[in-house]
Amino acid sequence: MGSAVVIGASGGIGRALTEQLAATGRFDVVHGLSRKPSTWPDAVRWHRAELTDETSLAEAAGAIAAEGEVSLVIVASGLLHGEGIAPEKTFKALDPAVMAEVFAINTIGPALAAKHFLPLLPRRGRSVFAALSARVGSIDDNRLGGWYSYRASKAALNQIxxxxxxxxxxxxxxxxxxxxxxxxVATGLSEPFRSGEPGPGHFDPGDSAAHLLRVIEGAGPEQSGGFLAWDGRPIPF
Incomplete structure (x- = not known):
């Protein structure tokens, strides 16, 4: 199967994906990319990289390419809130610096990851490049408004x-x-916005990762370019 790469491996979903991929034993090696090192299973090889630093992505891709073909790349990073950043409830809250930072992580970063990691996929045989989007990035499904930067950055990611x-x-x-x-998913990204009672489509990181890997495993070339939910159902753009 070659190797697998998870970009954003230190996040809640990213770590779960990395660990589950390593546990399958189906890959020669699983490469986890993040800004800071962490403790990983023996089957995981860590590389320092961050989506806002193209040089670090290029260096990591070069090191991974030297070890052989890559059959799976997952970009698991995302930004919804942080220091000085919160989803906008009204257009009056729009801030160009905040919008630029959200787009840098959610849209530009995955595009740059594709620039450096798509060439590592084999020219023949099945391979997958996947990026975590969000249902709120669906233009057709937007019923509530608000969250301008996050919605727009994920919609742009879908187009990418x-x-x-x-x-x-x-x-x-x-x-x-x-x-x-x-x-x-019960991670730091969604914590301020989760309701008290979990419902359908609410998961801990491990369950979400398992669902995503099943979707990845079952997707064929005819679905390439698609926007799919955790259960494999297509989401309108």
Whole structure:
């Protein structure tokens, strides 16, 4: 199966994905990319990289390429809130610096990851490049408004994935590129916005990761460029 790469491996979903991929034993090695080192199983090789630093992505890709082909890449990073950053409830709260930071992580970063990691996928045989999106990035499904920066950055990510899929199909016809909605996951990203009672589509990171890996495993080239939920159902753009 070659190797697997998880970008954003230190996050809640990213760590769960990395550990579950390593536990399958299906990959020669699982590469976990994050800003800071952490304790990992023996099957995981850590690389320092961050989405806002293209040089670090290029260096990590170069080191991984030297070890052979990559059959799976997952970008598991995302930014919804942080120091000085919160989802906007009204257009009056729009701040260009905040918007730029959210887009840098949610849209530009995954695009740069694709720039450096898509060339590592084999030209023949099935491979997957997936990035975590969000249902609120669906333009058609927007019923509540608000959350301008996050919604727009994820909608833009979906377009990036769709466009990458069209181009990649020309040289890697069996590759599958996906934007994935992981559900509402009990991580620091969603903590301030989760309701008290869990419902359908609410998971801990391990369960969300397991659902996502099943979707990745079952997706074929005909679904490349698609936007899929944790249960495999397509989400309208």
């Amino acid at each position: 994935i769709r466009t990458l899929a069209i181009e990649t199909r020309r040289t890697r016809p069996e590759a599958v590129l996906l934007a994935l909605h992981p559900g509402t």
